[in-house]
Amino acid sequence: MSVRYTEFHPRWYRPPMSVFWWAHRRSYLIFVLRELSSIFTAWSVVFLLLLVHAVSQGGKQYRQFLDLSSNPWMLALNVITIAFLVFHAITWFNLAPQAMVVRLRGNRVPRSWVSYAHYAAWALLSALVAWLILR
Amino acid sequence: MPDRIILQVSRYRPERELEPTTQEYEIPLREEWAVLDGLNHVKDKLDGTLSYRWSCRMGICGSCGMTVNGEPRLTCATFLTDYSPGPIRIEPLQNFPVIRDLVVEIGDFMRKLPQVKPWLVRGEDAAAPQGELLQTPSELDDYKQYSMCINCMLCYSACPIVGLEEDFLGPAAIALAQRYNLDSRDEGAHERMNVLSTAAGVWGCTFVGECTEACPKGVDPAGAIQRYKLTAAAESLRSFLLPWRSA
Amino acid sequence: MAKRRAEPLVWLLFSSGGLVAALLLPVLMVLFGVVLPAGWVSAPTEAHLLSLARNPLTRIVLLGLCVLALFHWAHRFRYTLYDGLRLKHLSKLIIVGCYGGALVGSGLAVYLLLVAL
Numbered sequence: 001m002s003v004r005y006t007e008f009h010p011r012w013y014r015p016p017m018s019v020f021w022w023a024h025r026r027s028y029l030i031f032v033l034r035e036l037s038s039i040f041t042a043w044s045v046v047f048l049l050l051l052v053h054a055v056s057q058g059g060k061q062y063r064q065f066l067d068l069s070s071n072p073w074m075l076a077l078n079v080i081t082i083a084f085l086v087f088h089a090i091t092w093f094n095l096a097p098q099a100m101v102v103r104l105r106g107n108r109v110p111r112s113w114v115s116y117a118h119y120a121a122w123a124l125l126s127a128l129v130a131w132l133i134l135r
Numbered sequence: 136m137p138d139r140i141i142l143q144v145s146r147y148r149p150e151r152e153l154e155p156t157t158q159e160y161e162i163p164l165r166e167e168w169a170v171l172d173g174l175n176h177v178k179d180k181l182d183g184t185l186s187y188r189w190s191c192r193m194g195i196c197g198s199c200g201m202t203v204n205g206e207p208r209l210t211c212a213t214f215l216t217d218y219s220p221g222p223i224r225i226e227p228l229q230n231f232p233v234i235r236d237l238v239v240e241i242g243d244f245m246r247k248l249p250q251v252k253p254w255l256v257r258g259e260d261a262a263a264p265q266g267e268l269l270q271t272p273s274e275l276d277d278y279k280q281y282s283m284c285i286n287c288m289l290c291y292s293a294c295p296i297v298g299l300e301e302d303f304l305g306p307a308a309i310a311l312a313q314r315y316n317l318d319s320r321d322e323g324a325h326e327r328m329n330v331l332s333t334a335a336g337v338w339g340c341t342f343v344g345e346c347t348e349a350c351p352k353g354v355d356p357a358g359a360i361q362r363y364k365l366t367a368a369a370e371s372l373r374s375f376l377l378p379w380r381s382a
Numbered sequence: 383m384a385k386r387r388a389e390p391l392v393w394l395l396f397s398s399g400g401l402v403a404a405l406l407l408p409v410l411m412v413l414f415g416v417v418l419p420a421g422w423v424s425a426p427t428e429a430h431l432l433s434l435a436r437n438p439l440t441r442i443v444l445l446g447l448c449v450l451a452l453f454h455w456a457h458r459f460r461y462t463l464y465d466g467l468r469l470k471h472l473s474k475l476i477i478v479g480c481y482g483g484a485l486v487g488s489g490l491a492v493y494l495l496l497v498a499l
Contacts, residue, residue, distance in 0.1 A: 010149035010150060010234075010235070011149045011153075012149075012232035012233060012234055012240055013147050013149070013153075013154065013155060013232065013233040014232045014233075015229070015233070017298045017299060019467065019468050021295055021298065021299075022295070022466055025205065027343075027345055027348070028295060028343070028345075031343045031344075031345075032462070032466055035341070035458055035459075035461070035462045035466065036462065038454060038455040038458035038459050038462070039455065039459065041399075041403045041407060041451050041454060041455050042451070042452060042455035042459075042487075044403075044407045044410070044411050044415075044451070045447075045448045045451050045452055045455075045487065045491075046487070047411070047414070047415065048410060048414070048444070048448070049448060049487075049490060049491055049494050051414055052435060052444070052494050052495060052499065053494050053498070055428060055431045055432055055435055056432070056435070056494070056498055056499045058428075059428045062428040062431070063428075066418065066419055066425060069414070069415065069418070069419035070419035070420060070421070074419070075415075075416060075419060075420065078411060078415030078416055079415075079416060081411055081415065082408060082411050082412055082415065082416065085403070085404075085407050085408045085411060086408055088400070088403065088404055089404035089405070089408060092400055092401065092404045093404065095342065095344070095361075098344075098347075098355065098357060098358040098361055099342075099358065099361035099362060099364075099365065100361075100362070100365065101362065106273065108276075121405060122404070122405050122408075125405050125406060125409070126405075126408065126409035129406065129409045129410065129413075130409055130413060132434060133413055133426060133431070133434065134413075134423060134426060295465065296465065299464075299465055299468065299470075300470075332386070332389075332390060333386065334389065338389045338390070338393065341461050341465060364390075364393060364397075365397075367390050368390040368391065368393055368394045368397075370390075371387055371390035371391055371394075372390075372391065372394065374387070375387065375391065
């Protein structure tokens with residue numbers, strides 16, 4: 001769309017948007033980190049599938065997998081992964097009430113309750129899974 | 136408390152420069168003065184050439200939105216003492232073309248807003264209503280929050296997608312569409328879906344959430360958009376699984 | 383039209399994937415990524431894990447988790463590339479790479495959990 005600038009329609013200034021727009025504000029940076037957590041979600045799936053494969057292949061494979069996992073680089077990667085997974089979970093549960101309006105007997109359920117329900121489910125499921133694996 | 140404060144104001148005079156520059160003004164620091172009062176002092180006493188928009192000076196007209204110290208604010212609702220000892224940086228609203236000094240061009244929004252049909256849509260063959268369309272207080276509560284929008288454009292300034300995607304409808308337009316979608320008297324939700332359930336509509340939004348942070352009236356456009364995503368997705372799923380059932 | 387209907391459905395996958403990933407991945411990664419390899423708790427026997435994994439309910443839950451979490455990554459990463467690195471002009475390549483990758487991963491998950499286990 002070409003514009004003819006005249007005396008009565010002077011040139012507008014259009015500030016360019018930098019590729020690094022997300023680095024210019026703290027809230028944008030936190031947002032981008034939240035979005036990047038998806039990479040660690042995908043890595044977790046890969047790691048778990050490798051574990052399933054090792055378990056299905058027999059004792060030696062399983063022990064090899066445990067050895068590989070205890071390598072310091074792998075441990076460091078997984079610690080960072082867990083940090084990002086927890087960050088994803090917390091931001092997800094805190095934002096959930098904004099995305100859903102829950103009604104109980106006609107009244108709107110307070111936002112905090114929706115968050116608490118998510119955290120409670122998180123705690124219960126984590127406990128259940130840990131018990132199933134470690135018993 | 137010091138009794139003077141410096142305003143670093145962005146100037147842009149297209150007749151003599153290609154890019155904005157900054158001009159400093161030293162003004163009295165009065166406890167009850169908003170940033171707008173500071174700008175009015177500049178225009179009245181120091182530099183009459185400064186251009187900016189304002190009107191009601193009480194947070195209801197939506198005219199005086201500017202970027203204050205990097206954040207989109209209504210200058211009539213932002214106090215000088217909040218930034219003491221200063222200086223305070225005042226720039227035009229981000230994500231909009233600048234016409235002059237602190238005045239931005241909002242034609243883009245004015246063209247996008249009617250696309251979502253922000254008015255009560257009644258069925259084609261509906262008879263003219265006999266008397267008022269009645270609504271209970273609880274039905275009013277369903278959409279009241281979204282009716283508080285004053286079109287101040289702070290949410291557009293805060294949203295990075297507005298800056299990145301030229302076609303993106305934007306937070307206020309979608310929140311206003313929801314104001315009517317959720318209104319019990321409205322029958323136009325299906326028509327609005329063609330505009331809202333598109334890449335330029337809700338699907339372009341990645342829930343940054345800055346629009347809700349910036350809104351001075353508590354509209355929560357981010358919530359409106361996420362709620363609509365759920366509505367549109369449920370409708371898509373229904374039409375995918377049960378295509379024979381009409382909406 | 384198909385493209386228009388795909389976006390809401392793909393968002394549903396992203397949304398449910400985000401939820402299950404948030405609920406289940408942390409505890410699994412804490413256990414298998416750090417606690418057990420580091421030896422803070424004695425590792426469960428291979429026999430116990432095998433019988434646990436072979437349980438049909440476990441298989442289905444794990445399969446659902448893997449597929450949904452992969453599509454969650456695909457959708458989120460696609461928009462991170464569009465907006466964060468301004469690569470929208472490569473959108474066709476990105477779509478194939480992201481959702482294609484998720485499909486390949488899902489296929490692997492089906493094989494590893496339902497066939498090879």
